[in-house]
Amino acid sequence: MSEWLILCLIFVLLSLVTIVGYVLYSGLLSEIHIRTGSPPIKNITIAYKFKQGPYKECGQLFTESCSIGPNLSSIGVFYDDPKKVIGEKCRCAVGSVLSEGDTRPSEELQQLYEKFGFRVFSFPEVTHVVSACFPHRTPLSIFFGVQRVYPQLDSYIKERKLCAHPCLEIYRDDLIHYMSPLARQGDFYVPEVRQDPDRRLLGDNDSEEDRGTDITGADSNSECSSGSGVFLSDSRETSLAPSRGGEDRSDRSSRSSSFEELDMELPDGQVEEAGTELAIDAPCNKHLETTTEERGVIAGGEE
Numbered sequence: 001m002s003e004w005l006i007l008c009l010i011f012v013l014l015s016l017v018t019i020v021g022y023v024l025y026s027g028l029l030s031e032i033h034i035r036t037g038s039p040p041i042k043n044i045t046i047a048y049k050f051k052q053g054p055y056k057e058c059g060q061l062f063t064e065s066c067s068i069g070p071n072l073s074s075i076g077v078f079y080d081d082p083k084k085v086i087g088e089k090c091r092c093a094v095g096s097v098l099s100e101g102d103t104r105p106s107e108e109l110q111q112l113y114e115k116f117g118f119r120v121f122s123f124p125e126v127t128h129v130v131s132a133c134f135p136h137r138t139p140l141s142i143f144f145g146v147q148r149v150y151p152q153l154d155s156y157i158k159e160r161k162l163c164a165h166p167c168l169e170i171y172r173d174d175l176i177h178y179m180s181p182l183a184r185q186g187d188f189y190v191p192e193v194r195q196d197p198d199r200r201l202l203g204d205n206d207s208e209e210d211r212g213t214d215i216t217g218a219d220s221n222s223e224c225s226s227g228s229g230v231f232l233s234d235s236r237e238t239s240l241a242p243s244r245g246g247e248d249r250s251d252r253s254s255r256s257s258s259f260e261e262l263d264m265e266l267p268d269g270q271v272e273e274a275g276t277e278l279a280i281d282a283p284c285n286k287h288l289e290t291t292t293e294e295r296g297v298i299a300g301g302e303e
Contacts (some may be wrong), residue, residue, distance in 0.1 A: 076169040130156060163182065
């Protein structure tokens with residue numbers, strides 16, 4: 001009898017050690033660095049499906065896109081704050097990255113995605129984003145990322161009064177990249193969001209102060225509204241983001257905003273201290289804040 005008891009204790013101990021090791025390996029104690037600087041990706045072309053509903057139900061779309069292109073990076077774009085918008089009206093776009101930079105997407109691969117109901121869209125490269133990364137080693141890493149990264153990301157944005165939206169998750173190699181652009185935010189809104197007749201974010205019970213801090217979207221100039229929501233312009237009618245490299249510098253500077261007490265990470269690794277003038281759009285106070293209860297676990301290619 002004592003031998004069975006000893007075997008049971010050994011089994012329990014080994015199980016506990018395995019579970020603890022798995023949890024730690026998944027990123028429970030991984031250090032998180034929030035930074036403002038260049039984005040982790042260049043301009044990209046994606047194949048996506050649009051979904052309106054609780055974010056915890058997005059896992060099926062990740063699985064579907066990964067089954068078509070298992071070697072491609074997965075991406076999720078989340079447009080609404082579950083603390084402000086009920087789950088049934090939260091909007092997102094989920095899919096795969098077909099190409100990045102100057103590389104054109106494979107026509108064969110693009111047609112394959114379109115065959116399964118995916119649409120093709122392009123996001124531009126922006127100069128500055130708020131970003132963080134988290135290890136993607138197990139399915140549990142996605143859960144830990146949601147719980148640990150978003151609160152820190154939200155605090156970082158609020159403290160510096162930045163206008164950063166929407167929130168992108170890029171699953172590449174062994175990392176999950178979290179990114180919110182600080183300029184040209186409207187170019188990250190897929191047609192389904194831009195064409196939404198409601199174009200809403202706030203409920204009828206929101207205060208006027210809340211109305212001044214919420215974002216549903218922005219036009220291609222990323223101007224944030226202080227009213228009941230931000231309306232999207234119709235400056236982008238095609239699925240591919242046009243180049244805007246020739247934008248008038250003087251017009252951009254008129255919309256620029258100084259970031260006080262904000263350290264900027266430059267491409268060469270140097271840090272530019274407070275007082276740096278960035279040619280980006282006026283900051284607003286709405287931030288994409290995600291909770292575990294509302295957001296759920298998004299399966300980024302691993303169910």
